[in-house]
Amino acid sequence: xxxxxxxxxxxxxxxxxxxxxxxxxxxxxxxxxxxxxxxxxxxxxxxxxxxxxxxxxxxxxxxxxxxxxxxxxxxxxxxxxxxxxxxxxxxxxxxxxxxxxxxxxxxxxxxxxxxxxxxxxxxxxxxxxxxxxxxxxxxxxxxxxxxxxxxxxxxxxxxxxxxxxxxxxxxxxxxxxxxxxxxxxxxxxxxxxxxxxxxxxxxxxxxxxxxxxxxxxxxxxxxxxxxxxxxxxxxxxxxxxxxxxxxxxxxxxxxxxxxxxxxxxxxxxxxxxxxxxxxxxxxxxxxxxxxxxxxxxxxxxxxxxxxxxxxxxxxxxxxxxxxxxxxxxxxxxxxxxxxxxxxxxxxxxxxxxxxxxxxxxxxxxxxxxxxxxxxxxxxxxxxxxxx
Amino acid sequence: xxxxxxxxxxxxxxxxxxxxxxxxxxxxxxxxxxxxxxxxxxxxxxxxxxxxxxxxxxxxxxxxxxxxxxxxxxxxxxxxxxxxxxxxxxxxxxxxxxxxxxxxxxxxxxxxxxxxxxxxxxxxxxxxxxxxxxxxxxxxxxxxxxxxxxxxxxxxxxxxxxxxxxxxxxxxxxxxxxxxxxxxxxxxxxxxxxxxxxxxxxxxxxxxxxxxxxxxxxxxxxxxxxxxxxxxxxxxxxxxxxxxxxxxxxxxxxxxxxxxxxxxxxxxxxxxxxxxxxxxxxxxxxxxxxxxxxxxxxxxxxxxxxxxxxxxxxxxxxxxxxxxxxxxxxxxxxxxxxxxxxxxxxxxxxxxxxxxxxxxxxxxxxxxxxxxxxxxxxxxxxxxxxx
Numbered sequence: 001x002x003x004x005x006x007x008x009x010x011x012x013x014x015x016x017x018x019x020x021x022x023x024x025x026x027x028x029x030x031x032x033x034x035x036x037x038x039x040x041x042x043x044x045x046x047x048x049x050x051x052x053x054x055x056x057x058x059x060x061x062x063x064x065x066x067x068x069x070x071x072x073x074x075x076x077x078x079x080x081x082x083x084x085x086x087x088x089x090x091x092x093x094x095x096x097x098x099x100x101x102x103x104x105x106x107x108x109x110x111x112x113x114x115x116x117x118x119x120x121x122x123x124x125x126x127x128x129x130x131x132x133x134x135x136x137x138x139x140x141x142x143x144x145x146x147x148x149x150x151x152x153x154x155x156x157x158x159x160x161x162x163x164x165x166x167x168x169x170x171x172x173x174x175x176x177x178x179x180x181x182x183x184x185x186x187x188x189x190x191x192x193x194x195x196x197x198x199x200x201x202x203x204x205x206x207x208x209x210x211x212x213x214x215x216x217x218x219x220x221x222x223x224x225x226x227x228x229x230x231x232x233x234x235x236x237x238x239x240x241x242x243x244x245x246x247x248x249x250x251x252x253x254x255x256x257x258x259x260x261x262x263x264x265x266x267x268x269x270x271x272x273x274x275x276x277x278x279x280x281x282x283x284x285x286x287x288x289x290x291x292x293x294x295x296x297x298x299x300x301x302x303x304x305x306x307x308x309x310x311x312x313x314x315x316x317x318x319x320x321x322x323x324x325x326x327x328x329x330x331x332x333x334x335x336x337x338x339x340x341x342x343x344x345x346x347x348x349x350x351x352x353x354x355x356x357x358x359x360x361x362x363x364x365x366x367x368x369x370x371x372x373x374x375x376x377x378x379x380x381x382x383x384x385x386x387x
Numbered sequence: 388x389x390x391x392x393x394x395x396x397x398x399x400x401x402x403x404x405x406x407x408x409x410x411x412x413x414x415x416x417x418x419x420x421x422x423x424x425x426x427x428x429x430x431x432x433x434x435x436x437x438x439x440x441x442x443x444x445x446x447x448x449x450x451x452x453x454x455x456x457x458x459x460x461x462x463x464x465x466x467x468x469x470x471x472x473x474x475x476x477x478x479x480x481x482x483x484x485x486x487x488x489x490x491x492x493x494x495x496x497x498x499x500x501x502x503x504x505x506x507x508x509x510x511x512x513x514x515x516x517x518x519x520x521x522x523x524x525x526x527x528x529x530x531x532x533x534x535x536x537x538x539x540x541x542x543x544x545x546x547x548x549x550x551x552x553x554x555x556x557x558x559x560x561x562x563x564x565x566x567x568x569x570x571x572x573x574x575x576x577x578x579x580x581x582x583x584x585x586x587x588x589x590x591x592x593x594x595x596x597x598x599x600x601x602x603x604x605x606x607x608x609x610x611x612x613x614x615x616x617x618x619x620x621x622x623x624x625x626x627x628x629x630x631x632x633x634x635x636x637x638x639x640x641x642x643x644x645x646x647x648x649x650x651x652x653x654x655x656x657x658x659x660x661x662x663x664x665x666x667x668x669x670x671x672x673x674x675x676x677x678x679x680x681x682x683x684x685x686x687x688x689x690x691x692x693x694x695x696x697x698x699x700x701x702x703x704x705x706x707x708x709x710x711x712x713x714x715x716x717x718x719x720x721x722x723x724x725x726x727x728x729x730x731x732x733x734x735x736x737x738x739x740x741x742x743x744x745x746x747x748x749x750x751x752x753x754x755x756x757x758x759x760x761x762x763x764x765x766x767x768x769x770x771x772x773x774x
Contacts, residue, residue, distance in 0.1 A: 001578055001580055001607075001634070003490050003491065003633065003634065003637050004491065004494055005489065005641055006640070007633045007634070007636035008636065033443055033444070037440050037442055043437035046434065046437060046652070047430050047434060049433075050430035051430065053424050055424055055620050055621070055623070056621050057420070057621045057622060058622070060396075091478060091645075091650075094645070095645060095646040098644065098645050102391070102392065103390050103391055103392045104388060104389075105391075106391045106392075120644075123643070123644050124644045124645075126644075127489075127640075127641065127644035127645070129516070160388075191388055193388055220388075232442070233442050234443050235441060235442045235443045235445070235650055235651030236442070236650060236652070237648070237650040246394045247388070250390045250393065250394035253395070253514075254392055254514065257515075258478075258482060258645060259477075259478035259481050259485070259624065259646070260479055260481050260624070263478075263622055263624040264622030264623075265622060265653075266650055266652075266653070
């Protein structure tokens with residue numbers, strides 16, 4: 001039988017992760033899950049949900065009470081004014097991104113993404129039948145988008161979506177307000193949707209996270225958020241999106257055709273996490289750790305003359321080790337030094353001598369990981385054979 | 388912006404449900420959720436999961452320990468011998484169906500479904516870019532499939548998947564072993580996949596549920612099961628599929644591109660439900676109720692001269708009220724008698740004077756619902772104006 005989806009993972013970071021499973025005591029810097037865990041009393045929320053017998057399907061848009069709480073959160077924290085009808089609850093932010101790509105660009109339409117960019121976007125785009133066009137993330141502007149549009153049209157394509165991910169994965173890039181205004185203007189002028197992926201909204205190192213929809217309104221913007229990152233709870237699989245009612249309704253249909261609705265109990269737990277402001281306890285500690293870890297990484301990169309794309313937020317550091325081939329280096333690093341990292345090649349063609357490492361680990365683990373990276377780098381650049 | 392997914396629900400049963408929300412005290416026979424609830428101690432499973440800090444992403448194929456338990460369940464209960472690599476955990480059975488449709492027929496390929504058939508299939512097929520061909524469910528055979536294949540090829544299409552849903556929604560049809568053998572032979576001869584949807588495996592009224600993969604093996608068969616129906620726990624959103632490794636691997640990739648992985652805690656709860664054999668407590672009671680309710684429905688249909696497609700399992704009765712238009716009748720029934728049913732028109736073009744009602748309600752509620760259907764029917768067929 002001919003399969004329309006290749007039955008193998010096509011990211012180098014997956015190869016690294018698979019290999020890492022075969023070794024013991026690997027320092028895993030390749031994924032970005034926060035080291036902290038949700039506080040113990042969160043288990044009571046599950047019990048509450050069960051005792052209320054929330055054991056059935058919810059509405060296709062998600063539980064109404066959760067959406068009411070989300071409306072308040074979006075207004076208070078993000079400055080996004082929305083009705084519950086503008087909000088959908090999904091299985092993590094990923095499902096929301098998948099649905100938007102499918103609904104607006106699933107016929108071969110083009111999606112602009114940042115370069116470098118989370119490796120999930122190209123995979124999701126390909127899966128739903130959309131195409132990708134990359135713009136350097138610090139070059140987003142009315143003009144660069146206009147040029148992208150022209151380039152896309154030369155190829156016979158149509159620009160449908162502009163993705164903005166801030167703080168970004170992998171670099172921690174954030175967009176300034178004037179760039180946001182230009183993108184909003186471009187999107188309005190050319191009837192294009194902005195997909196604002198704000199998964200790391202709580203991990204901004206200086207100042208306050210600004211949501212583009214607080215500037216541009218809901219008309220051309222779907223903003224995606226998640227419980228996963230804020231609450232160190234990726235396993236809960238609850239995300240949400242806010243946007244124009246028509247698109248949110250289409251996403252609800254996509255959701256019904258994909259998995260009916262998100263799990264009921266998890267939606268209740270998400271509501272309680274928000275109501276009890278559990279984030280407050282978690283985020284502050286995490287930011288402190290992230291900042292300290294970032295300082296450690298910067299010391300290392302400086303000492304070694306490595307480049308770093310200095311993150312303004314997020315949970316990663318994206319660093320350049322001159323002269324390496326990121327895939328080859330990452331494999332050797334794992335083999336000889338037992339450190340797993342994400343090769344830059346996964347983030348776009350221009351990043352072949354870059355590595356992404358998470359800074360959401362304990363200080364000691366990160367420090368040891370960096371020491372081993374340094375060791376492997378020195379051996380590699382000395383071209384001394386080893387093993 | 389042009390949306391590639393229409394932002395509205397296109398099923399009559401959704402219209403009925405929306406209308407039903409506006410009235411008080413409606414007897415809701417339109418959906419099939421079992422009246423029972425999971426036993427109280429299931430809440431402890433959630434606490435256990437949390438205390439074990441199962442708060443992270445799981446593997447793309449789903450938690451390994453759950454898959455080990457599923458392997459045993461599939462061997463013991465379904466007679467399906469599989470390795471853990473042949474098993475994937477998904478968000479309900481629906482996600483598994485969506486992924487199989489996408490992977491094998493997402494390029495406009497054809498899927499044979501039963502007539503009448505669960506209204507989810509055409510919607511999912513359309514969403515992923517596949518097409519539907521219907522065969523009367525009691526006419527599945529090597530010959531009818533060969534004819535279907537020829538008809539599809541005449542239209543320039545290719546047959547990729549044969550769906551078998553047993554006990555079926557809406558009729559409770561089950562396939563006999565000789566039919567299964569013919570379908571398996573056809574699938575092998577023509578390199579077609581059988582998608583065996585066994586969501587209602589536990590609700591068979593006479594004899595034992597037989598899984599087609601216990602006859603045909605794994606080569607051309609993906610079998611889909613769910614925790615939702617067996618455990619009266621649709622809100623848990625955990626299903627699973629077993630099939631050829633290559634297809635299961637492609638489904639894992641589809642899963643990563645759609646929502647990364649199913650929720651971790653829910654997977655643990657599913658495992659505990661299976662380990663503790665909670666089904667035993669629930670299913671027996673439910674089958675007793677379903678059989679008693681079926682007897683009540685049959686008395687009613689007999690008395691009124693209505694046809695019934697006698698279910699051999701499942702949680703529905705599919706009945707024909709001669710002369711009605713199912714959509715018009717269902718709307719009137721809701722408006723005047725406050726009973727919600729699923730119009731036959733949702734299940735295929737041939738079922739316009741049929742209704743699907745759930746038999747998974749309390750006896751008294753079902754009985755009152757039937758009385759009101761009878762009343763409305765008598766008024767409708769007398770063409771006496773009303774209201």
